[in-house]
Amino acid sequence: xxxxxxxxxxxxxxxxxxxxxxxxxxxxxxxxxxxxxxxxxxxxxxxxxxxxxxxxxxxxxxxxxxxxxxxxxxxxxxxxxxxxxxxxxxxxxxxxxxxxxxxxxxxx
Amino acid sequence: xxxxxxxxxxxxxxxxxxxxxxxxxxxxxxxxxxxxxxxxxxxxxxxxxxxxxxxxxxxxxxxxxxxxxxxxxxxxxxxxxxxxxxxxxxxxxxxxxxxxxxxxxxxxxxxxx
Numbered sequence: 001x002x003x004x005x006x007x008x009x010x011x012x013x014x015x016x017x018x019x020x021x022x023x024x025x026x027x028x029x030x031x032x033x034x035x036x037x038x039x040x041x042x043x044x045x046x047x048x049x050x051x052x053x054x055x056x057x058x059x060x061x062x063x064x065x066x067x068x069x070x071x072x073x074x075x076x077x078x079x080x081x082x083x084x085x086x087x088x089x090x091x092x093x094x095x096x097x098x099x100x101x102x103x104x105x106x107x108x
Numbered sequence: 109x110x111x112x113x114x115x116x117x118x119x120x121x122x123x124x125x126x127x128x129x130x131x132x133x134x135x136x137x138x139x140x141x142x143x144x145x146x147x148x149x150x151x152x153x154x155x156x157x158x159x160x161x162x163x164x165x166x167x168x169x170x171x172x173x174x175x176x177x178x179x180x181x182x183x184x185x186x187x188x189x190x191x192x193x194x195x196x197x198x199x200x201x202x203x204x205x206x207x208x209x210x211x212x213x214x215x216x217x218x219x220x221x
Contacts, residue, residue, distance in 0.1 A: 006150070043112075043198055043212030044151070088150060094158070095166065096141060096202070096210055100150030 003027050006099030019076040023089035023099045032092035033065050035074045037085045079106045114213035121189045121220045129184040131199030138203035140182040144195040189220045
């Protein structure tokens with residue numbers, strides 16, 4: 001079993017829709033939970049970061065963590081064409097591990 | 109402030125050739141990582157380092173070697189390139205503790221023919 005499983009996508013949504021992205025993990029040692037965004041032909045950039053169960057909001061983005069279920073989610077409200085990218089969940093114990101990524105396209 | 113710089117950006121190798129990818133960071137970070145990214149596979153960790161002079165294997169280390177002789181540099185070597193090593197390689201750094209943001213380089217596109 002892989003340590004991190006991410007819903008593969010791809011997702012295509014109309015502008016203004018809510019985007020929901022999900023990851024599960026198996027390693028109980030993971031303490032830090034992150035979402036990275038990667039535009040085409042670029043390196044990933046940190047989008048959201050949390051270390052506790054619950055919700056964290058940053059503008060149109062909400063990161064949700066459920067440690068008991070080993071499940072994390074990212075929600076994008078009022079999605080924009082500029083949100084079109086690949087989103088990767090990431091987990092940190094003594095190394096940084098990534099999910100496979102979900103490619104999101106927001107249609108104008 | 110350059111951040112994380114990877115050299116080269118593109119390279120084509122013949123099977124059996126060797127090469128070294130260089131990663132340099134100017135943020136005084138302790139942690140450095142090498143990943144490869146293939147379609148549908150996400151970022152897979154090849155090797156990582158938690159400080160100068162230390163290295164450790166990641167998820168897919170076979171066929172690669174690394175060195176961290178200086179804190180700011182992390183080198184990834186391919187001793188005998190194989191077509192299966194065709195990929196996009198990303199270097200990242202973070203620190204001073206492991207729960208801080210990782211910064212990525214722009215990637216190296218390697219093709220082995």
